[in-house]
Amino acid sequence: MSIAELESREIQLEQPQGLWSDAWYRLRRNRGALIGFGLVSTFVLVALFAPLIAPYGPREQNLSLVADGCCPGPSAEHLFGVDQLGRDEFSRVVYGARYSLLIGVVSVAVGLSFGLVLGAIAGFFGGITDSVIMRLMDIMLAIPGLLLAIGIVAMLGPGIWQIMIAVGVVNIPIFARLLRGAVLGQRENDFVLAARAIGVPKRTILGSHILPNAVSPVIVAGTLALATAIIDVAGLGFLGLGPQDPATPEWGTMLTGTIRYLQTAPHLAIIPGIAIVISVLGFNLIGDGLREALDPKLRGRA
Amino acid sequence: MSAARTPLLSVDDLHVRFGTSRGLVYAVNGISFDIAPGETLGIVGESGCGKSVTSLALLGILARNGRVTAGSAMFGGRDLLKLKDDELRSIRGREIAMIFQDPMTSLNPVLTIGKQLREPLEAHFGMDKGQANRRALELLEQVGIPSAKQRLRDYPHQFSGGMRQRVMIAIALACEPKLLIADEPTTALDVTIQAQILELLRTLVSERDTALMLITHDLGVVAGMCERVNVMYAGMFMETATATALFAQPRHPYTLGLLQSVPRLDSGRRQKLMPIPGSPRNMLSPPSECPFAPRCRYEVEQSRQQVPPLEEIEPGRLVRCFNPVPADEWQRQRVGGAA
Numbered sequence: 001m002s003i004a005e006l007e008s009r010e011i012q013l014e015q016p017q018g019l020w021s022d023a024w025y026r027l028r029r030n031r032g033a034l035i036g037f038g039l040v041s042t043f044v045l046v047a048l049f050a051p052l053i054a055p056y057g058p059r060e061q062n063l064s065l066v067a068d069g070c071c072p073g074p075s076a077e078h079l080f081g082v083d084q085l086g087r088d089e090f091s092r093v094v095y096g097a098r099y100s101l102l103i104g105v106v107s108v109a110v111g112l113s114f115g116l117v118l119g120a121i122a123g124f125f126g127g128i129t130d131s132v133i134m135r136l137m138d139i140m141l142a143i144p145g146l147l148l149a150i151g152i153v154a155m156l157g158p159g160i161w162q163i164m165i166a167v168g169v170v171n172i173p174i175f176a177r178l179l180r181g182a183v184l185g186q187r188e189n190d191f192v193l194a195a196r197a198i199g200v201p202k203r204t205i206l207g208s209h210i211l212p213n214a215v216s217p218v219i220v221a222g223t224l225a226l227a228t229a230i231i232d233v234a235g236l237g238f239l240g241l242g243p244q245d246p247a248t249p250e251w252g253t254m255l256t257g258t259i260r261y262l263q264t265a266p267h268l269a270i271i272p273g274i275a276i277v278i279s280v281l282g283f284n285l286i287g288d289g290l291r292e293a294l295d296p297k298l299r300g301r302a
Numbered sequence: 303m304s305a306a307r308t309p310l311l312s313v314d315d316l317h318v319r320f321g322t323s324r325g326l327v328y329a330v331n332g333i334s335f336d337i338a339p340g341e342t343l344g345i346v347g348e349s350g351c352g353k354s355v356t357s358l359a360l361l362g363i364l365a366r367n368g369r370v371t372a373g374s375a376m377f378g379g380r381d382l383l384k385l386k387d388d389e390l391r392s393i394r395g396r397e398i399a400m401i402f403q404d405p406m407t408s409l410n411p412v413l414t415i416g417k418q419l420r421e422p423l424e425a426h427f428g429m430d431k432g433q434a435n436r437r438a439l440e441l442l443e444q445v446g447i448p449s450a451k452q453r454l455r456d457y458p459h460q461f462s463g464g465m466r467q468r469v470m471i472a473i474a475l476a477c478e479p480k481l482l483i484a485d486e487p488t489t490a491l492d493v494t495i496q497a498q499i500l501e502l503l504r505t506l507v508s509e510r511d512t513a514l515m516l517i518t519h520d521l522g523v524v525a526g527m528c529e530r531v532n533v534m535y536a537g538m539f540m541e542t543a544t545a546t547a548l549f550a551q552p553r554h555p556y557t558l559g560l561l562q563s564v565p566r567l568d569s570g571r572r573q574k575l576m577p578i579p580g581s582p583r584n585m586l587s588p589p590s591e592c593p594f595a596p597r598c599r600y601e602v603e604q605s606r607q608q609v610p611p612l613e614e615i616e617p618g619r620l621v622r623c624f625n626p627v628p629a630d631e632w633q634r635q636r637v638g639g640a641a
Contacts, residue, residue: 126366190407196363197402198395198422198473212412 023216023293033289039282047097054091055079058249062086071265080271083254084261089268092249093275099243099250100279103164103233104226110168112222115175122176123183123214124206134180137173145170146235153241160243160250163236167229178221182214189213216294223287227280234276251276309336309376310513311360311398311481316373316383318352318359318537327585329355331537332373337481340511342504344528344545346518346560350582352537353517354403357483359383361400362390377481396426399474403486405466409458415442415469416454422476441472445502464495468502475506481513488523500527521564525549533557536583536593539612542620551633553615553626555600561632592623600625 027033046053065072065086073081080089122133140148152166186192187210195205236242237252246257251272258268318330330352337343347353358364360375360382375382377398382390394400399422402408409418419438423429429437435454442450445468458466467487474482484503488496504527507514516527524531524545531548533541533556541554552558559578580597583589592598592605602625604610612622 190402190404191410193358193363194400194402194408194470194473195410195421196394197361197400198476199391199393199425200395200421201391201425204421204425208413208417209410213410 023290027289027293030289030292032285033293036282036285036287036289039278040286043097043279043282044101046094047101050094050098054088054094056088056091058087058092058095059247060087060091070261071268073265073267081265081267083268084257084265089271092254093251093271095249096251096254096272096275097279099160099248100230100233100276103160103167103250104229104279104283107164107167107229107233108171108222108225110165111171111225112175112218114168115172116179116218118172119176119179120183120206120211123180124187124202124210126184130180133176137176140170140173141177146232149232149236150239150241153236158241158244160248163233163242166236167232170232171225171229174225175218175221179214179218182217183210186210186213220287220291220294223283223290227283227287230276230280230283308338310339310341310378311337311382311515312376313356313360314374314376316356316359316375317371318355318364319369319371320365321367321369325586328588329368329537329585330359331589333532333534333537333539335532335539335542337513337515339480339513340508341530342507342514342516342528344516344518344524344531345534346521346524346531347534348519348582350585351534353519353534354485355537356534357400357485357515357517360483361394361398362387363394392426395422395474395479396477397479398481398483399477399479400483400485401467401470401474401487404490405463405470406490408470409466411458414455414457415461419454419469419473419476422473426477437476438472441476442469444475444506445469445472447472463491464499467491467495467499471499471502471506475510475512478510479512481515482507483515483517485517486519487516489518489520496523503527521549521560533560536585536589538589538593538609538622539620540594540622542612544618547619551629552631553619553621553629554623555598555625555627556594558627558632559597562635566636600627 062082063086065078065082066084070084071082072078075081078088078090080093083089083092118133118137122130143151149163149166149170152169153162156162156165183206192205192209195209200209233242233250234252234255237250238255240256242248242250242253246253254272255269258265261268313336314334315332316330316334317328317332320327320329333352333356335343345353345356355364355368359368359370362382362385364370370383373383377393380389382393385393409415416435416438419441420429420431420434423434423437424431438454439450442453447453447465447468453461458469461469467490471487487503488499491499500523503514506512514527516524518524528545531543531545532539533548533554535556541548541552541557543553548557549561552561556578559576562576563578565575578597583593583596589609591607592601592610595601595605598605600623604624610622610624612620615621615626
């Protein structure tokens with residue numbers, strides 16, 4: 001085989017195409033990220049197929065089960081036991097995955113969409129626009145996240161959509177800041193100047209030159225924010241600011257109802273707690289894996 | 303002679319300043335030049351003398367803190383320096399295009415070469431993707447990239463430096479501009495590739511009768527490519543002449559200094575290189591004396607009192623100096639071998 005042939009083979013081996021496929025390649029070789037994917041996909045599947053998995057309805061009460069006091073522990077009929085109203089804990093946790101997933105995704109989507117737009121505008125246009133937007137974000141960041149969320153729920157009234165919005169709004173400044181920084185860094189790049197020099201319109205420069213290079217930290221932060229959002233929502237639910245129907249199988253709300261039974265039936269608090277931990281852990285592992293995969297400093301290393 | 307042709311671009315008394323935390327930087331202090339269609343004009347100078355700033359100012363893509371404070375740049379009956387950003391945008395890439403120094407960073411790493419080649423075509427001609435792709439393929443073939451069709455789908459990191467600069471040239475020439483500004487097009491490349499890229503530029507430019515403004519610090523590049531050369535220092539032209547005249551008989555002390563500091567194959571073995579002493583002028587104040595005076599061996603009293611005017615001391619040659627170098631000085635030094 002000639003040297004040229006060897007070289008061309010080597011080049012093919014070294015370079016698994018573009019930026020994203022490169023990142024994907026490295027992500028697949030990261031054990032933590034794979035475990036994260038496993039946990040999250042289980043979580044998503046459980047949420048999607050809840051009616052098939054759960055043996056009982058989430059609101060189905062059977063008070064005769066708690067006639068002898070609260071609350072019977074795990075048994076063959078009730079895998080995780082029953083709660084104070086005789087509802088099957090396993091079914092409730094399974095249905096709860098739906099709420100947590102929905103809440104996490106919607107609130108991050110709210111934060112991400114507003115945060116991205118604001119951050120991109122601030123970073124790209126700079127000047128007064130930038131100052132006004134970023135000072136506003138600073139004000140929001142000055143208030144502790146959960147407190148701000150509670151304030152917003154207090155304003156909108158409790159409820160599941162309200163807490164999604166509240167948690168989303170809390171996320172806006174985080175994403176805006178992150179993207180602004182990344183856009184500022186990319187804006188000074190030679191290829192941006194080169195694109196301007198050939199007359200590419202501003203909007204295209206922002207959309208197809210700056211943003212694709214600036215989003216990777218935001219993707220990582222978004223994944224990690226999903227985890228935080230689930231915790232925040234559970235926290236708000238626990239404080240009684242979540243769904244007003246106490247029968248809703250939302251994990252945080254479930255915890256609230258069980259405080260009184262902590263000594264006699266600790267599994268009622270532990271099981272939704274574990275569900276929260278597992279889903280949060282899954283998103284965190286994926287987020288960390290993504291961070292490593294997308295880090296330009298690590299690019300090229302396997 | 304280029305003077306007979308009507309100029310394509312006529313720059314007059316261009317001034318550019320930058321506002322920085324240390325004060326105003328006087329980057330370009332009144333430069334004037336003409337380029338005729340098909341002409342190749344050289345601008346030579348060391349780093350920081352305002353070469354690149356001049357070209358960025360013409361295209362209206364100076365950094366945010368940069369301002370054109372005086373001057374005009376007539377191009378096709380319009381003053382580039384007075385156009386609105388939208389109007390300028392329709393000129394950039396369409397009528398005046400630019401190639402940058404570092405092909406490693408001037409291409410966007412996340413977009414395919416094909417996409418980046420299509421961009422000017424879509425922006426200026428409103429071509430759809432199919433048309434633009436066909437044209438992009440043609441362009442890649444013209445700049446000598448093998449198996450162009452497959453390479454359209456490749457990303458910049460899959461190209462070598464020389465190949466990337468070829469792609470940059472293809473992008474710049476996509477809309478057949480009338481003027482091409484090449485800002486140190488070969489500085490980041492190794493010497494063998496430099497020659498190829500210059501050859502390619504020369505061919506493409508002469509085929510299309512495109513005017514080329516070549517900005518470089520490399521005297522060798524200028525000697526091989528340009529008809530007229532402007533030597534720039536501290537934001538001013540110090541000497542303007544035809545390339546042949548400039549290299550045979552430098553008349554400005556700075557030009558002489560530049561030539562003396564470059565090794566030559568035909569010089570005597572004992573000939574020493576003579577660096578220019580001192581460092582470039584601090585640009586934080588407007589020039590009030592000859593900017594080169596502190597480093598100059600030919601300095602006269604007057605040089606410290608006022609900025610010398612750019613004067614025509616022989617036909618076709620302008621020199622900004624009160625005490626120009628004797629016409630035969632350079633020749634004498636080279637033959638004598640003594641410095």
